[in-house]
Amino acid sequence: MSVPFRETHHISGRAVALAEKNKCNLSDITFEQYRELSDKFEPDVVESVFNFENSVEKRDAVGGPSRKGIERQVGYLKAGVEKL
Missing domain, CATH: 1.10.40.30 (Fumarase/aspartase (C-terminal domain))
Incomplete structure (x- = not known):
């Protein structure tokens, strides 16, 4: 609504x-x-x-705090570290 x-x-x-x-x-x-x-x-x-967990999970934009967003950021960081 x-x-x-x-x-x-x-x-x-x-x-x-x-x-x-x-x-x-x-x-x-x-x-x-x-x-x-x-x-x-x-x-x-x-x-x-x-429900604060649901609230956080709704914030799935790049740089957001959702689990998926954090996993994506960790993936970028790991890839960057491997290039060093």
């Missing part, structure tokens, strides 16, 4: 305010609480957004 940036900015601000009010982390907010903030949230918000 696509949500315009301006709307996501307001929704995320309300989420931060809720976390501050409850003295908890954003990752501690339940799906039901997120859903009260906006009907745009889907059930996977808690698992996908705050």
Whole structure:
């Protein structure tokens, strides 16, 4: 579901305010609480957004921190060292 940036900015601000009010982390907010903030949230918000391994793996661009990206960088370094 696509949500315009301006709307996501307001929704995320309300989420931060809720976390501050409850003295908890954003990752501690339940799906039901997120859903009260906006009907745009889907059930996977808690698992996908705050699953840091998944978050890192999505960053697969050259120089990124994904496992595939790191393996690619190590391969380049090994090839460079072998040329020395």
